[in-house]
Amino acid sequence: MTLIQTDPPLAEPVTLAELKAHLRIDAADEDELLEGLIRVARAHLEAVAGVALMSQGFRLLLDDWPRGSVIQLMKTPVQTIDGILVYDADGVAQDLALSDMLLDATARPARLVIKERPRPGQPINGIEIEFTAGFGSALEVPPELKRAILVHAAHLYEFRGAVTLAMQPASIPPGYDRLIAPWLRRGL
Structure with missing residues (x-):
């Protein structure tokens, strides 16, 4: 990870x-x-x-899906999940539908559950989760x-x-x- x-x-x-x-x-x-x-x-x-603390973008790279259903995003608070890519053995990315997920954005660390999880084909960094995290403004x-x-x-x-x-x-x-x-x- x-x-x-x-x-x-x-x-x-x-x-x-x-x-x-x-x-x-x-x-x-x-x-x-x-x-x-x-x-x-x-x-x-x-x-x-x-x-x-302030809005910033992150990419979480995983070799494979975790054994349980929960993916820990390692930052909080998460504002949005911007994209999830799964790479096949040829390095071609498949976009996952963001509608098939459940996000606990304020947990520490934030948690994500994805219903359909296709197996990555490449052995290293086969899954990429792009997200935006941070408080909306300095006032928050x-x-x-x-x-x-x-x-x-x-x-x-x-x-x-x-x-x-x-x-x-x-x-x-x-x-x-x-x-x-x-x-x-x-x-x-």
Whole structure:
């Protein structure tokens, strides 16, 4: 199972102005750095929590259908299933009808059930599920997740001289884990 981001978010859940107000910065000379720290903090949160904060496209690649009837999409909330392709042995794609599915879009991770599941002919990545996930706008992002991004970006800004932007996130601020705890995937 491989999850690929096909369309990045067009905006961030936290604006530059919000981060500057949080940090009490008035000058514009570090705006580029601050925007980069917002992106790093958002990407880290999405990776550890399995959420998509802003609308973005994904492609889930499967070698075969799961043993049970439920396919876990690994991101939440899912807005739409955009297409399902199954490849035959010659690499020719067959489109599955989207009317034959049931989607639990807000589960963590989101779940999909497809009634008719033709066997893929190619042994690797024979199934592709394209979907759009994320909250509709920054206003819909839960406040604790926005706060986590602000706290994390501020922490990264505070320690910006110790580690380059490319090596971030180098550390997590105290209290961050408590902010995102309700959104983490738990396993037994």
